[in-house]
Amino acid sequence: MPSDRIQAMRTRLALLSDIPPMDDEALLKSELDVMRVLDQADQCGRCAGFNQCEYGGMVGKLDEWCGGVRYVVAGPCKGREKYLADQKAAKILESSRLPREQVWKRFDNFVADTKEKKELVKMARDVVMGNTFDGVYFCGLTGVGKTHLACAMLNLWNERFGGGVYVSTVDLMEGLKDFEGGGKRLALLDLMKNADFLLLD
Numbered sequence: 001m002p003s004d005r006i007q008a009m010r011t012r013l014a015l016l017s018d019i020p021p022m023d024d025e026a027l028l029k030s031e032l033d034v035m036r037v038l039d040q041a042d043q044c045g046r047c048a049g050f051n052q053c054e055y056g057g058m059v060g061k062l063d064e065w066c067g068g069v070r071y072v073v074a075g076p077c078k079g080r081e082k083y084l085a086d087q088k089a090a091k092i093l094e095s096s097r098l099p100r101e102q103v104w105k106r107f108d109n110f111v112a113d114t115k116e117k118k119e120l121v122k123m124a125r126d127v128v129m130g131n132t133f134d135g136v137y138f139c140g141l142t143g144v145g146k147t148h149l150a151c152a153m154l155n156l157w158n159e160r161f162g163g164g165v166y167v168s169t170v171d172l173m174e175g176l177k178d179f180e181g182g183g184k185r186l187a188l189l190d191l192m193k194n195a196d197f198l199l200l201d
Contacts, residue, residue, distance in 0.1 A: 005031065012038045047079055092158045097191075098151065098166040098199075105151035117145070124149055128156045128197075147201055154199045163196030172200065 006024050059077040112118045127136050138146040157164040175188040
């Protein structure tokens with residue numbers, strides 16, 4: 001009976017958080033779409049990750065009216081969005097050449113325990129955001145945080161814009177020594193020239 005189907009659907013719909021209110025008539029008219037959303041919600045509740053999603057990381061929501069009937073509008077699920085964000089971050093990290101041991105170096109874990117270091121952090125952030133200077137040079141004793149702050153700048157740049165590159169002075173010197181007869185530069189030197197943001201450590 002219709003009333004039994006309505007009650008069964010309402011029981012399952014009560015477990016979902018983003019379903020709009022629907023009266024009994026609308027619920028019956030939208031029954032097929034409602035069931036599709038409910039079936040998918042069951043699958044998503046046992047999510048095994050985007051790579052194994054039979055829906056391709058797209059979820060359906062009862063989001064629109066058409067002639068008094070709600071229909072399903074598809075959009076990316078949180079798992080898909082996280083997967084795509086992780087893939088993008090991985091590609092940016094790979095192209096940046098930033099060593100794995102430097103990835104964790106960010107502004108939020110830089111120990112700015114003096115007035116001078118706090119001013120340096122502000123200046124470094126301003127450089128990344130284009131508020132001042134075209135570049136910056138850090139100098140100082142070993143262990144004071146030069147590389148940490150520089151990597152924090154590169155990480156912030158790549159999070160915001162992408163196209164930042166890390167090059168060690170060891171790699172640079174090797175590149176400068178490797179010229180061919182016609183003066184052709186190594187790919188590393190071209191990479192440095194074309195980088196949107198260059199960290200030379």
